Amino acid sequence: MSQVAVKPLVELEDISIAFGGIKAVDRASIDLYPGEVVGLLGHNGAGKSTLIKILSGAYRRDAGEIRIDGQPATINNPRDAKAYGIETIYQTLAVADNVDAAANLFLGRELTTAIGTLDDVAMEAKAREVMGRLNPNFRRFKEPVKALSGGQRQSVAIARAILFNARILIMDEPTAALGPQETQQVADLIKQLKSEGIGIFLISHDIHDVFDLADRVCVMKNGQVVGTAKTSDVTKDEVLGMIIMGKCPPGAIPGPGAMRV
């Protein structure tokens, strides 16, 4: 990664958000470069999903700044985020169960005919194309998403994110609902997207997943960033130490949440 030469795609600086007095995210800073995968690690409740939901427009931050391509960005709702090319695959999958795959892929951005009606046939054609690339075994285009398996629903959620030429992809526990084979598919996909120059935030509490795929890891604890490190500079044990105890190893750049020694 020639990170020095390239400008960061996304910079989150001193982001804070509180829910009823509890600081879910406290002065967190993190950045992401084009073609880079940054793994965001931490226990449940460490604030990783919350931080990322601020970037995807689901929550509004209390303080801090988001810069995209070096320019301050206004992100107040999911529509704003999408306009910046930020696509998110949520942990909860966020699909509408009662409509079919094509309807979910194009939700909020439907293709329409010349007279403004839904062009279902065109959407289904495009859906078949994208899904064919992601999951060639997918055949159930006419059924409500409810009828699909966890893995199939996941491919729908992923297809939706890559359908619209995302530049920044946020994947919140993308493999949580998947079997080993499907997990491998997602891993391959991440590598492919990375090679296309897309920046990816990969949120997970499975350290092994992240170590294989990420260029850098950022560990959060109690809403604060413990530290950020290149995966080549730290060992899994050291990262575990960061997650569990907040102990920042020498190979990492300490954040505000690092344990004071």
Add this chain to the structure above:
Amino acid sequence: MAEQNATANSAHSLTIEGNPVRKFLTATEIDTRLLGMVGALLLIWIGFHFLSGGLFITPRNLWNLSVQTASVAVMATGMVLVIVTRNIDLSVGAVLGTLAMLMGVMQAEILPPILGFGHPAIWVLTLAFGLFVGLLIGLLQGTIIAYLRVPAFIVTLGGFLIWRGTAWWITSGRTVAPLDSTFQLMGGGPMGSIGATASWIVAAFACAGVIIYLAYARRQRRRFSFPQRPMWAEGVLAAIGCGVTLAAVAVFNAYPWPVRIAANYAQAQGMEVPEGGLFISHGIAVPVLMAVMVGLIMTFIAMRTRFGRYVFAIGGNPEAAELAGINTRWVTVKVYMLMGALCAIAASISSARLNAATNAMGTLDELYVIAAAVIGGTSLSGGVGTVVGAMIGALVMQSLQSGMVLMGLDSPLQSIVVGIVLVFAVWLDTLYRNRAN
């Protein structure tokens, strides 16, 4: 032959397996739920036909049934969208009352002095005014629900009291009558029906529409080489669509004007009254035509527009819809505005039929409308429902009422039966859904 064709290019047709019934249903893509409802409707009709001593399945009763169903059916199409978005509207009957009263005052007391009594523009202006106020009421209720986050149940329960009170208050409880003579046509009756010839013309257009739609859908699917229905299935669908339309029109045309009215009409026109009385067909009643049009438009809105897609997505998963960038609140407001406009149409039909606007108009309608939607397969947990189902649901409700009247059942018993049927229908539906999952 057609069947052979279908299996020959199997890459482009649906995989059809199983016993003949299943095969038929898969090939035609007919919703089994809908089929069940039509079956239930026919059972009700045949049952009442025998219980009432052959009074039910007659042109006269079926024609009346169609007119009586129109108002509730119109509102039920909107209630589907309301319930699909996980909301409810308890105020529709009261809104109907207020709008009928406002439109009554408009056409009977405000416009005639300005335009002259019986001016041909009165009905249009009145209806436009009603639609406008309906939209406004919907905007108000929808905004409170979507933006102020007051539960729909409470807002529309309040609305139920407010609009019923308003209907009363507008004329201090006085009934407004008679209504404009053109406006009255929306209520049906001999004059408010389009007659035999026009009915056949409408039927011809409807049949052509069915066939053109099927052909268009087939061409679209071929354009992207998607699986298609076998040709025989398309034929069956076309035959069902056209057959039902033609049968309905034949029934409506078989119901003649009452002898006295026909005689008066003949006298006024200077016509000879032939031996055995004059046979003038009612044909399709104007309110029925309006309800069918509303049904078509609402189906189009629900299935073919972004707005409709958003309504269902919100019902399926509000959070996902919001995260997908849909302005869920504004969609909710628009659903209530649509509901308000439909109340105005229903109010026109009801008041025109009575030739008066009364403060009690539409009492209990909210319950019939909700029941129609629910019997028609709309799920109260949201996300599921069809416009055509709700309209058939309205027909089922009205058939029960009408059948019990023909049987001479006491009115408290009628309410009891309707209540039992509602609960029973929803229970059946729950069973069906559990099995489907």
